[in-house]
Each structure stands twice: as structure tokens, then as C-alpha cells.
Amino acid sequence: MSHIICQRILLKLSGEALMSEKGSIDPDIVQRLAHEVKDLCDAGIQVGLVIGGGNILRGGEKASEGLNRVTGDQMGMLATVINALAMQDALEYLGQPVRVMTALKINQVCEDYIRRRAVRHLEKGRVAIFAAGTGNPFFTTDTAASLRAIEIDAQLMIKATKVKGVYSADPNKDPNAVFYPHLTYDEAIDQRLNVMDTTALVLCRDNNLPMRVMNIFEPGAVMRLMRGEDIGSLIERK
Secondary structure, three states: OOOOOOOEEEEEEOHHHHOEOOEOOOHHHHHHHHHHHHHHHHOOOEEEEEEOOOOOOOHHHHHHOOOOHHHHHHHHHHHHHHHHHHHHHHHHHOOOOEEEEEOOOOOOOOEEOOHHHHHHHHHOOOEEEEEOOOOOOOOOHHHHHHHHHHHOOOOEEEEEEOOOOEEOOOOOOOOOOOEEOEEEHHHHHHOOOOOOOHHHHHHHHHOOOOEEEEEOOOOOHHHHHHOOOOOOEEEEOO
């Protein structure tokens, strides 16, 4: 472990990261991401994982279409469980022990989230996938990822995206967007850079949890980051 910079991390994937033209869950993408996670575990890194549900359903969008917001968010929580189960299956196929833990009670499908049990799973080399957000409406999976990272004493949270890191604007739409290799949480909040929602950023800032924003679709990038390479954007308290 002497060459690994973090022993325990929380990796946050968006639901859209699992999606392609093939459908809401692309098995090829899930398998590739599972290989990335397996490589981290093989290197001795303890991995917690949070996956959004936007590839299946977004509660906020459904609420704007007339659905009750609480109901919409609950449906979104269930979507994250579906993604978590898909990732669990892909990891188990590779021989990686994994547990899905949910903030909602679905005992026939996965475990209830209990902090001490989650930490024990990590210590035993199992990937812990945290599903169903915080279990409460009006909170995003970004906030859930920040909360779980803090609860399990992760040394770093990694926000996986489809771009290099944090920019002043969407680089896919604005060719003049400026890349930020390093910034503080206060700067990210004040400049409204849309890294994560404000609640998630404040949680990380107040608990002094550093975050890396990086392109998850660059093969091997997370492992190179764990070996000390400066990849993506680093956000920290100061």
C-alpha cells in the first residue's frame, strides 16, 4: 500500500454513466466500470460506491410533469437500487465480493444501510454499494454520496463525469470554457460551477473531505490517480 495515496474512497457515478444507445443500462459499460473497481480492490483499496438513477428516472423531472415530488423522489431512489444490483452482478461475475446496502428497507433484495456494518464490509475487502440515496425525498444522490463518504471515513470522494474535470462552463457546449485543476469548496459554491448540489459541497467542506472530479471513461484513470498522478480537478477546503 506504500504507493497508494488513499486506502478508502467513495466513488460517485451518475446513472447516465451506465447508459448508451443500447438502453437505460448498457451491460458493456457496467462491465468496464466493474473492471475498474475490481482493479482498485485488487490493489488493496477499500471502495464505497454510489450510483445515481438518472438513466432510469429522475424524480425532479417527474415532479415538473405533475407527479408528486415525494413520490417522484421515491421512484428515483428505487432506480438507484436497480443500478446498484446491476453493478453488484457485474462485480460478482469478476469474483469481487460486494454488498448492496440501501437506505430503504428492501430486505429480500439487499441489506439495510448500517454504518458499522458498511465499514466492516470495506475492511473485509468487499465493495459497499450504497443505494436509495439518503432514504429521504428532496436530497440528491450527490448529497447521499457526500454523506456516506463522511460516515465511512473515506479519505477521498471521486465524482466521476464524462469530462476532464471542473470547467467554468460545459466544455461540450462552450469551446472557451476554462478548466480548473484546483479550487476550494467556497469557490465552487460561489461561482456556481455545478460540480454537485450545494448541500453536497457544504457537507464535504465542513467535514474537510477532499473531492476529485474526473473523467471515468478514461481507462485506468482512477488507478493512476490512486498511484499519485494528478488527474482531473481537486476540490478541497482551502
